[in-house]
Amino acid sequence: MRRPDGTPIRVLVVDDEPALAELVSMALRYEGWQIRTAGDGAEAISIAHEFRPDAVVLDVMLPDMSGLDVLARLRSLESRVPVLLLTAMDSTEDRIAGFTAGGDDYVTKPFSLEEVVLRMHALLRRTGVSADTDGAQIVVGDLMLDEDSHEVSRAGEYIELTSTEFALLRYLMRNPRRVLSKAQILDRVWDYDFGGRSNVVELYISYLRKKIDSGRAPMIHTVRGAGYVLKPAG
Known part of the structure; x- marks a missing residue:
């Protein structure tokens, strides 16, 4: 934008x-x-x-x-x-x-x-400040997320997500190729202070992987000791 x-x-x-x-x-x-x-x-x-x-x-x-x-x-x-x-x-x-x-x-x-x-x-x-006409869409590789319709697709195939999965994927896609820590994800997606709740991030990352990456080249990667990163496959 x-x-x-x-x-x-x-x-x-x-x-x-x-x-x-x-x-x-x-x-x-x-x-x-x-x-x-x-x-x-x-x-x-x-x-x-x-x-x-x-x-x-x-x-x-x-x-x-x-x-x-x-x-x-x-x-x-x-x-x-x-x-x-x-x-x-x-x-x-x-x-x-x-x-x-x-x-x-x-x-x-x-x-x-x-x-x-x-x-x-x-x-x-x-208010018309932005020149973007398709600002509601985020595209990373063959993965597309539409913020207005809450629709997600990969290579043209529709993917159904829960509201929390959608919020998590949106955050990852807004920061492609950037390693995001569990603390950052908790703050931006769940509004939690970081204190023993990192397992919820791991859980929802696993949910997303099953829907986004299953049967395809992976886009969501774990960086050991640092967090998670989403990047185009290939």
């Missing part, structure tokens, strides 16, 4: 928790996007003037001003920039306030990084 001129999508991530901001930024960089971060409202507004982001991930609670005030300032710079709000509050009143202020979508803390990435893709497609 890229801008109409072929350059990377630009995203501004605004959060006063450095560790969280870095995790979100890292997940979005994996999409091939250009990321800038800000730790408070004043810095966010300053960076936005120069960076001109295509989308913004914005924490509602900031140390110097309300995230909704920042949102209003960002809207004055670029009225159509899509904004994903991060909030620790999940009441109806909070959601209404965010949408009334001009937020396009929101996620409630704690959230999974996979959810943030998915919502950002949806926002960018919906």
